[in-house]
Amino acid sequence: MAEQGEPPGRVDARTLRRWRRWLAHEREEAAVYRELAARRDGEEREILLGLAEAEERHAAHWADMLGDKVGPVRRGRVRMRLLVLLARRFGSVFVLALAQRAESRSPYRFDRDASPAMAADERIHEEVVRALAARGRARVSGTFRAAVFGANDGLVSNLALVLGVVGGNVPAMTVLLTGLAGLLAGALSMGAGEYISVRSQRELLAAARPNPETRAVVPYLDVDANELALVYRARGMSGQEAQRRADALLRDPKPPVPRGEPAADEHEVVGTGAKAALSSFVFFGSGALIPVLPFAVGLTGWPAVVIAVGLVSLALMVTGATVGVLSGAAPLPRALRQLAIGVGAAAVTYALGLVFGATVG
Structure with a gap:
């Protein structure tokens, strides 16, 4: 050396x-x-x-x-x-x-x-x-979560829907209309559900935040007899730590914070309802469109099925790999896991379509 x-x-x-x-x-x-x-x-x-x-x-x-x-x-x-x-x-x-x-x-x-x-x-x-x-x-967690779940749900649910109908031996036009109906219904449902979910989560977080106006009464508390330490104990602190925090606040009361202003970290993690809903709607629709594409361009039968499954498989691996990269993990295992779950669900639906198609026939 x-x-x-x-x-x-x-x-x-x-x-x-x-x-x-x-x-x-x-x-x-x-x-x-x-x-x-x-x-x-x-x-x-x-x-x-x-x-x-x-x-x-x-x-x-x-x-x-x-x-x-x-x-x-x-x-x-x-x-x-x-x-x-x-x-x-x-x-x-x-x-x-x-x-x-x-x-x-x-x-x-x-x-x-x-x-x-x-x-x-x-x-x-x-x-x-x-x-x-x-x-x-x-x-980006709120919007990204909605995008990933939306794309994955669109891919898996509409592929399963299309294969289930194909397994029932129905005309190609019926398959196409069913796929498009599933796309629109699913995208609207996902968008609405995501909006309600995020809004509800934000409201729950807001309800759990301390009321900032309560700080205004701290200077008027009796120093020798007050329940301020109980507030900190109720938040999970030990008795000794709660008393220390209460004594410090009594010595130097902090000015009140404007009511209703969320903590920055809570806002970032949850995201906004509108953004999450739009992200979920767009990505669900994009994912759900992929298994319909072969039928939309006029393909029928097994060629359309094979191409649909291939396109969805590729898209599932991309979404799985993206989640793996963003989580700091190896992308390939996440991609294969996403592929196995998605294609497995679609295969079960196709098998059910075959069974019910044969029964009806």
Whole structure:
């Protein structure tokens, strides 16, 4: 191993290639964080710039190791180049989720030429990016949940409906009309249900929030006899902690907060009813349209069924993989799970259609 800052001397070509690869990788990672920082402000921007500076520090390590053998600027791994592109175009939680997975795969723990501090840095970077990604997930969770559930329900329910009707041996026009009716009815039902669900959840959260106007009476409480500590105990604190919080509030009463203003984290996690309803309606309709497409263009029989199942299978895997990426997990297992559940449900409905079709016939 060459000393840091010294030319590599007789280091073999394979080692030089590895060092150059790590140098390119670190430069790409720094570029990802700088691109993301350019789309943020405040604290998040500072955090992302701090990560970029850390990756540039790691890049300097490999540049010092290479010395005059650093060679021309190389491209990083395809995954990191893709992240740079996505960060430049979107700068979204999707990129942060991918960056989280990239940080979790750092090979420095097993590389003898990477310092222990660098390996430790990468583990810390993973947690920093995980926390940033969690913030982003909270901001989009309400709408994203509605979109994922809507698309998945549209794909599975309408494919099952179409296959069930096909199994009943009905004319192609009946299959098409049934599929379109299922699309419209399901999209309207999903949109309305999502709106009611989100509104109800927000109302329940609002009912559980403390009344900010109650703070206005704190200065008038009897310091020696009051039930303020019971409020904190009712919220789950221990008796000692509740008394400490009550005493602190009595010493320095905080000004009242305007009534009805939701906490920021509650608002972000739940989302708004209108956005969730629109997202659910659009994505359910989009998903439900896919199994109908072959029949809409005039295909009938098994060719239409095979194409419908193939298109829905592909769409199910995409939605499953997307959920996997955004949750920081491996996308393939999530994609296969989504595929198995969706196609399994459709197969059961098709079998029932065959049974009832034969019975009616």
